[in-house]
Amino acid sequence: MKKLPDFIIIGAMKCATSSLHEQLALQSGIFMSELKEPNFFSDDDQYQQGIDWYLSHFKEAKPDDLCGESSTHYTKLPTYPQTIQRLQKYLPDAKFIYVMRHPIDRLVSQYTHEWSQRVISVEINEAIEKHPELIDYSLYTKQLKPYFDTFGQDKILPIFFERMLTYPQEELERICQFIGYPNQPQWDVELNASNVSSERMIKSGWRDAIVETPGLKQLRQWLIPKTFRNWVRSLWTMKQKPELTPENIDKLQAIFEQDLALLGTWLGTELSCTNFKETVKMTPVNWVK
Structure with missing residues (x-):
């Protein structure tokens, strides 16, 4: 009998999801797909390969293993509009892990990545006008609401990048408890964060x-x-960290403040661009029932 994944890390992009994927893969009794981002439920070309192709990524799992994968495309609305419908069809009982980060930091990191991949060729202040997805993917309530409506809040675990960096063992234990892992996990401090880099080189x-x-x-x-x-x-390397103008920082903060205010009500805490990092570091948070 082919195994379905029990849980999926659904994003957000540039929030250390690759590191989390690798840490979970190290735990005995957890099987993570070798292809870190199958993107099966989001990308039409992947979806057309069929469910058997997708399930083949879990064929090496043992019968009692918890299976998971990580595809940040699953929280990239409006780019991939059919993701939720496809997930509901094949994985109605799955659990989802969503990692969030200060929205402007996440945007800058995504810009740097997209520049290195030759997706974006203009400087960052021009890019936020030409590439609205830079903003969209940091609107966390926009990405989460379809999951709430379809699967329910209790099927989604909120994790924060800043807290995971500060208290990695505690957050790994929270995640493992959420997915039903019966053993004691151990964060490997020697494993480098695989999607964090001090410099970016353009793809060639x-x-x-x-x-x-x-x-x-x-x-x-x-x-x-x-x-x-x-x-x-x-x-081949980006010479300096992208710098947003003060005007664009104000513009982005105004956009993200609205989203964070709503996210804060869902979590039972006040969130803003100013207090985000310290607030999410302080204590684990979950949805208010």
Whole structure:
């Protein structure tokens, strides 16, 4: 009998979901899909491969394993409008983990990632006008409400990036309790956060092939001075952290304050752009019934 996932990390993008996926995969009795983001329920081209293709990512799981996957596309409205309907069809009893982060920090991190992937080519202040998804994906209540309406609040666990970085073991225990994991999990402090980087390099297939091919990599290190290699690397790297203008910061704060105010009522606490980081770090929060 083919196994269905018991839970899904549904986002948000650039909130350490890759790190969480890897930490869960280390726990005995939890099986996480090797393909971290199947995006089956969101992306039409993936969905067209059929449910058997999706379930093949869990075929190596043991009968008693809890199975999970992580696809941040599942909370990218309005980009992927059929996600909820498809999830309800195949996984009506699944549980969902949603990781949130200060909305402006998340937006900046997404911009940096999209720039490195050649999705966005303009600077950040122009990008927030041309790419409304930068804002949409930080509107957490907009992304959550369809899940509440379809599956109910008790099927979604709110997790915050800032608290997970500060108290990783506690948050891992909360997550494991939520998904019904019977054992004591252990956060591996040696495992690097896989989606956090101090610099971003623009995507290049041919460059990556040259850099990562074992023989060529060794030869390059022997023959080419490190100073020259660093200079070449700098040509592909974003030179400085994207900076929003004060006017755009004010504009974004006005947008996100409304969303955070509603999110705060759902969580029984006051949330704003100003108090967000300290508030979510202080104590674990869950939905007010």
